[in-house]
Amino acid sequence: MLGAPVDGLSLDQFAERISMQVDRGNPCFVVTLNPELLYRAQHEKDLLDVINRAHLVTADGIGVVWACRVSGRPVPERVAGIDLMMRLLECAACKGWRVFFLGSAPGVAEEAAARAERMFPGLRVAGTHHGYFPDRENHEVISRIAGASPQLLFVALGSPRQERWIDRHLDLLGSVVAMGVGGSLDVLSGKVRRAPEWFSRRNLEWLGRLLNQPGRWRRMLVLPKFALLVLIKYKLRLGRFSV
Numbered sequence: 001m002l003g004a005p006v007d008g009l010s011l012d013q014f015a016e017r018i019s020m021q022v023d024r025g026n027p028c029f030v031v032t033l034n035p036e037l038l039y040r041a042q043h044e045k046d047l048l049d050v051i052n053r054a055h056l057v058t059a060d061g062i063g064v065v066w067a068c069r070v071s072g073r074p075v076p077e078r079v080a081g082i083d084l085m086m087r088l089l090e091c092a093a094c095k096g097w098r099v100f101f102l103g104s105a106p107g108v109a110e111e112a113a114a115r116a117e118r119m120f121p122g123l124r125v126a127g128t129h130h131g132y133f134p135d136r137e138n139h140e141v142i143s144r145i146a147g148a149s150p151q152l153l154f155v156a157l158g159s160p161r162q163e164r165w166i167d168r169h170l171d172l173l174g175s176v177v178a179m180g181v182g183g184s185l186d187v188l189s190g191k192v193r194r195a196p197e198w199f200s201r202r203n204l205e206w207l208g209r210l211l212n213q214p215g216r217w218r219r220m221l222v223l224p225k226f227a228l229l230v231l232i233k234y235k236l237r238l239g240r241f242s243v
């Protein structure tokens with residue numbers, strides 16, 4: 001899709017694949033691809049390269065699901081980062097995997113950890129760290145994560161910082177499945193409410209999110225541009241056109 005790989009898997013299938021990676025002890029980088037990230041990657045070649053180096057890419061955002069359909073390579077469903085994270089937390093509690101939460105404002109990852117441990121009895125949160133650290137502290141953050149040896153690392157540094165961060169440091173983090181989760185720790189901690197299911201059932205989660213966080217409107221201006229780009233490339237088949 002627009003130069004990025006998107007895996008045509010359902011939520012269950014992603015969870016299964018990730019489970020296999022954990023069992024084999026393979027480092028694994030998961031991108032949850034939404035239209036904003038994919039649109040940005042059209043203008044930042046290095047970001048498109050980062051997405052292409054990911055081991056698994058989910059179609060997060062109804063815009064990407066729609067675009068895959070228009071391009072003639074449909075995916076089975078939307079797989080939102082937060083839904084995959086919740087599913088993996090459930091698996092982690094069952095299988096005894098350790099998890100690490102990196103990102104969000106100070107205190108949020110701790111609160112998310114406490115809530116996750118209540119929601120999924122038996123879950124082992126091996127560590128947390130907030131997401132407002134400068135690059136010069138990368139080394140310290142990485143040592144902390146590697147020292148906790150988690151099987152799952154959820155990175156909430158905002159997109160595309162989180163994808164770039166994982167791509168750059170995966171080799172130093174040990175045998176871990178690392179996934180960018182955007183604002184999901186805010187939701188898990190209870191700091192931000194997820195849009196009611198009514199919205200996601202009608203493919204309107206983006207609207208629910210906008211109503212919850214009106215400050216995001218500017219970021220959403222990219223959606224019509226993304227849609228236009230998809231139509232131009234896959235309906236009109238004007239490969240070299242750019243929006």
Ligand code: UDP
Nearest residue numbers: 103104105131132156157158159182183186
């Ligand atoms: N964030 C962070 N460090 C930063 C920038 C953002 O930890 O330097 C956090 C922010 O607090 C929020 C999350 O990253 O919890 C991402 O939020 P956003 O809603 O922008 O992400 P999206 O889901 O849209 O990718």
